[in-house]
Amino acid sequence: MFELKSPDLLKQVASALVVPERLVLTCHVRPDGDAIGSMLGLGEALESVGKEVICYCQDEPNQTLSFLPGFEKLVHEPPRPFPAGAALVVLDCSEADRIGRHGQELVDQAHRLIVIDHHLGQDMCGNMQDKTGMHCVQYINPDIFATAAICFAIVEQLGWHVSPEIATNFYAAILTDTGCFRHSNTTSLAFRMAARLVEYGADPYMISDMLYERVPYRKLALLSRALRTLSLELDGKVALIHVTPAMLEQTGGTVQDTDDFVRYARCIDGVEVSAFIKEVRAGQVSVSMRSRSWFNVAEVAKGLGGGGHFHAAGFRQPGSAEQWRSRLLDIIAPLLEAHETGDRTDA
Numbered sequence: 272m273f274e275l276k277s278p279d280l281l282k283q284v285a286s287a288l289v290v291p292e293r294l295v296l297t298c299h300v301r302p303d304g305d306a307i308g309s310m311l312g313l314g315e316a317l318e319s320v321g322k323e324v325i326c327y328c329q330d331e332p333n334q335t336l337s338f339l340p341g342f343e344k345l346v347h348e349p350p351r352p353f354p355a356g357a358a359l360v361v362l363d364c365s366e367a368d369r370i371g372r373h374g375q376e377l378v379d380q381a382h383r384l385i386v387i388d389h390h391l392g393q394d395m396c397g398n399m400q401d402k403t404g405m406h407c408v409q410y411i412n413p414d415i416f417a418t419a420a421i422c423f424a425i426v427e428q429l430g431w432h433v434s435p436e437i438a439t440n441f442y443a444a445i446l447t448d449t450g451c452f453r454h455s456n457t458t459s460l461a462f463r464m465a466a467r468l469v470e471y472g473a474d475p476y477m478i479s480d481m482l483y484e485r486v487p488y489r490k491l492a493l494l495s496r497a498l499r500t501l502s503l504e505l506d507g508k509v510a511l512i513h514v515t516p517a518m519l520e521q522t523g524g525t526v527q528d529t530d531d532f533v534r535y536a537r538c539i540d541g542v543e544v545s546a547f548i549k550e551v552r553a554g555q556v557s558v559s560m561r562s563r564s565w566f567n568v569a570e571v572a573k574g575l576g577g578g579g580h581f582h583a584a585g586f587r588q589p590g591s592a593e594q595w596r597s598r599l600l601d602i603i604a605p606l607l608e609a610h611e612t613g614d615r616t617d618a
């Protein structure tokens with residue numbers, strides 16, 4: 272058994288999963304390895320104890336995740352009608368809007384709502400309070416590296432069998448959300464869970480190979496163009512990189528091919544804040560922000576209608592990549608300055 276904080280709350284969520292015969296599992300838009308691995312792993316665990324499960328996510332995941340057991344069961348249309356008496360399980364996000372355009376509809380139809388997440392500053396059940404008759408339980412723990420880790424702890428707590436298929440999903444989720452055990456969220460629990468999942472049949476070599484060693488050529492063609500936009504700003508504390516619709520068109524690259532581009536800005540020595548600005552369609556950007564130590568990117572992203580974690584966050588806004596390069600610098604510059612002034616005052 273793994274000890275997570277607020278064990279009573281975790282127990283409540285585990286018990287809530289046992290009650291309904293039917294469950295609709297969902298996650299955030301543009302799902303990543305943690306969103307999909309949590310959904311498929313928990314979905315498989317629920318099915319193995321006889322539940323009827325639907326795994327719905329609005330957007331097609333990156334094809335690199337298609338090796339995950341159960342991937343073919345994902346649906347991208349919300350279940351209509353919503354299965355009678357079913358619970359809605361929201362994974363790796365805790366806002367109806369982050370589920371996508373049908374998020375609110377799903378929440379409104381659900382008989383009970385179960386939320387499992389690790390993002391900062393969310394309270395989905397609190398926001399639901401005025402909806403009468405809704406049974407809502409949530410376990411949101413921002414100290415945990417992956418939603419799948421919470422799901423794994425719950426499955427263990429319930430004493431359910433962890434098949435190699437479930438283990439593969441949870442392992443892949445933990446691997447991706449910890450950046451292969453390199454991000455600041457990596458704890459000893461991440462390694463302990465990973466070890467246990469390998470014992471349950473997850474194959475670390477196969478999973479890493481599938482996730483990281485099968486890159487399509489077009490992605491590198493797109494990356495080579497994106498790298499030409501890489502710049503250092505504000506005394507080398509900030510790095511920006513972007514992709515435009517023209518680059519996507521020239522290379523045949525897809526939006527999903529850009530999933531990890533922010534790391535080329537993030538990894539530069541001396542950089543505290545990095546951002547990858549993806550102009551998906553002309554005049555619409557999706558921005559990934561990262562920080563190295565003290566800068567809270569979740570706060571900036573939240574102020575712009577997005578969210579995330581202290582060191583990794585994102586948002587979507589109208590505007591071009593060029594416009595957002597300067598807007599971001601305008602937002603970040605005073606925060607850097609305030610920090611440096613603070614440092615001087617402290618000294």
Ligand code: AMP
Nearest residue numbers: 559560577578579580583584585586587
């Ligand atoms: P990404 O940069 O897309 O890898 O996202 C980094 C983190 O920020 C993830 O935990 C996301 O869940 C979160 N995030 C990204 N975009 C948004 C958004 N538009 N709204 C809320 N959270 C976001």
Ligand code: MN
Nearest residue numbers: 303305306363
């Ligand atoms: Mn996620």
Ligand code: MN
Nearest residue numbers: 305363418448
């Ligand atoms: Mn996650």
